[in-house]
Amino acid sequence: MSISLLLLVVAVIGAVGYFIGSWRANALAGGKLSSLHSRPGYYGSFVALWAILPAVVVVFVWVIASPIYVNSTIRAGFPEEVKAEPQATQNLNYNMISAIARGFKVLTAEEREALFKDGAAARDVLASKGVPVAAEPAPYMLKSADDLNRMTNTSSTLLSILAIVVATAGAFLSYRSIAPKFRARNRVEGMMLVGLIAASSIAILTTVGIVASMFTEAVHFFNMVPAWEFFFGTVWDPRFAAAGATASAGQFGLIPLLAGTLYIGFVAMLVAVPVGLFAAIYMSEYASRHVRSVAKPLLEVLAGIPTIVYGFFALVTVGPFLRDISAQLNGLVTGNYSNFIQAQSVLTAGFVMGIMLIPYVSSLSDDIITAVPRALRDGSLGLGATRSETIKRVILPAALPGIVGALLMTASRAVGETMIVVLAAGVAARMQLNPFEPMTTVTVKIVNQLTGDLEFTSPQTLVAFALGITLFFITLCLNIYALYIVRKYREQYE
Structure with missing residues (x-):
């Protein structure tokens, strides 16, 4: 299940939770809303928030952690001679494996088996499917691409199940906590306050992250070129230095x-x-x-x-x-x-x-x-x-x-x-x-x-x-x- 479809399902569960929470509050009031601590809409909002927010957090954490785990697992399966190569070469190999994995998604099972038997034809077959690769794939690349697709599909399935279970459990537990004296309005407004603080923090942290990324790379530059030459220099000519030159380029x-x-x-x-x-x-x-x-x-x-x-x-x-x-x-x-x-x-x-x-x-x-x-x-x-x-x-x-x-x-x-x-x-x-x-x-x-x-x-x-x-x-x-x-x-x- 795609992330967008999964979030839509979670939103539907939250909407259902809102209606059943409001209905339960009205039922407990028995037509006398003054017996409730909060208006019925707050009870429904409380159920909806507890259905949606934990599931969204699970999806967010999973989307960050899963690619890291899959990446490290695939790289761990590289042959020893490939692991001994520079990191840039390994990154190139992984990118090629990702391209092959995308090509495998449009191939039938018989076509994939044929590629494993005849690796020399793999490049042409993938190119014919609109997935060009830079070089003829090695046998370990084909196996890693197959493993990558399998792990990605498994991760997507587990995420879908976990997110739906968490959303359903959150809706059920919050539904059970509804009572006439339950302070639903306080809980909902507190959660909204946390959301507002989180939104403000994201804006601030984004600015901090942008500045930190620029500052880090700027420090690398000033390790190569003196700061006084940059800030007080009157010539802008960033040419590359000649071969064997000891001075900084340009x-x-x-x-x-x-x-x-x-x-x-x-x-x-x-x-x-x-x-x-x-x-x-x-x-x-x-x-x-x-x-x-x-x-x-x-x-x-x-x-x-x-x-x-x-x-x-x-x-x-x-x-x-x-x-x-x-x-x-x-x-x-x-x-x-x-x-x-x-x-x-x-x-x-x-x-x-x-x-x-x-x-x-x-x-x-x-x-x-x-x-x-x-x-x-x-x-x-x-x-x-x-x-x-x-x-x-x-x-x-x-x-x-x-x-x-x-x-x-x-x-x-x-x-x-x-x-x-x-x-x-x-x-x-x-x-x-x-x-x-x-x-x-x-x-x-x-x-x-x-x-x-x-x-x-x-x-x-x-x-x-x-x-x-x-x-x-x-x-x-x-x-x-x-x-x-x-x-x-x-x-x-x-």
């Missing part, structure tokens, strides 16, 4: 990538902040309710457009437009119609990224401006100030901490952008101040270093993790500072 200077990241992000903020802030002021202070109900959703549609679409827009439309405009302006001034703005440039990437960030600035700023107490507006207008003076001298100063926090959050979004930069600014790691020339960012180089055949033993690949942990630290600092400012603002005006 140069891994972070400064050009960090400069490009900050430069493109700065240009993007120059575009997004004025437009987004003015749009927020209009929608919160000037627009009628009807206009606001239409304009704000339309503006926020920009946030739902995939970034690759913005990248295409920059590559096909904005970049060529700026290039042609620069050629026309240059021709009018000097008579030479050569362009001084490249199609792929900091300006192109920053402009398109700024358009993408407008809804973030406008939506967050609009919510913050709207949250300013009405009394401040009325007091300013009552003293004779105009609406524009009220906005400039009262509302914006009052909302400034929240707006700054929103801008910092938007800046962290700009720092992490990849696809727009790839298509609109290029991949050239360089240090320069001309916004009409291409530059690149940290995220683009992370993608470049992790593209292709990966070998996580070379600095060329491991540098991506050093770049990732650096970018994570930068965005984390921006977000923490932004949250600090927003929290201070909320404490002041709530």
Whole structure:
């Protein structure tokens, strides 16, 4: 039985448990619900939870533990000469056995027996079934593949039986515990609290796991390349070293990538902040309710457009437009119609990224401006100030901490952008101040270093993790500072 079907069966048992638990509670009440400690739905929920949760835990543990056990058992059956080979070779052999096992599932028993008798034809037979293997399988591989299928089927059967038995037993025992004075509501709410805590813990532990995985690989990189060369280097050239060379391969200077990241992000903020802030002021202070109900959703549609679409827009439309405009302006001034703005440039990437960030600035700023107490507006207008003076001298100063926090959050979004930069600014790691020339960012180089055949033993690949942990630290600092400012603002005006 597949995992999805098994979980569906467990859910059905839980649903049945809910109805019989509610029915038993109503039967015990005898039409007088006040005699029950909790409402009948809580009794049903108690039975359903005890039917579902233990079975789900069993499935979760089994799904993790069973492949580990099967893997170790199959590897233990390898011939001694295979066990003596490097771990990478053993992994390759196991992957090949897994492919053969998948092929065995579409073969009849007679076809499998024929493969064992004539191993040389096994590769062609498996390929004809849509399961290609890299080389002619050895006899032990065919036997191991057969054992793998048998163990997998046995594991699936045992899991199905165990999960259904546990779900049924949980429903039965919880059903028997139902009584008029049984505190079902307390039990259900306690279990829900545990579930909420577990969900929060998963989110936190996932973040910790991501950081730990990046940090571990970054440490391996810094064992090969000195940290000061990475953080203060001004040349990015991660080439492989020549044969027999003793120096580390290439140069891994972070400064050009960090400069490009900050430069493109700065240009993007120059575009997004004025437009987004003015749009927020209009929608919160000037627009009628009807206009606001239409304009704000339309503006926020920009946030739902995939970034690759913005990248295409920059590559096909904005970049060529700026290039042609620069050629026309240059021709009018000097008579030479050569362009001084490249199609792929900091300006192109920053402009398109700024358009993408407008809804973030406008939506967050609009919510913050709207949250300013009405009394401040009325007091300013009552003293004779105009609406524009009220906005400039009262509302914006009052909302400034929240707006700054929103801008910092938007800046962290700009720092992490990849696809727009790839298509609109290029991949050239360089240090320069001309916004009409291409530059690149940290995220683009992370993608470049992790593209292709990966070998996580070379600095060329491991540098991506050093770049990732650096970018994570930068965005984390921006977000923490932004949250600090927003929290201070909320404490002041709530």
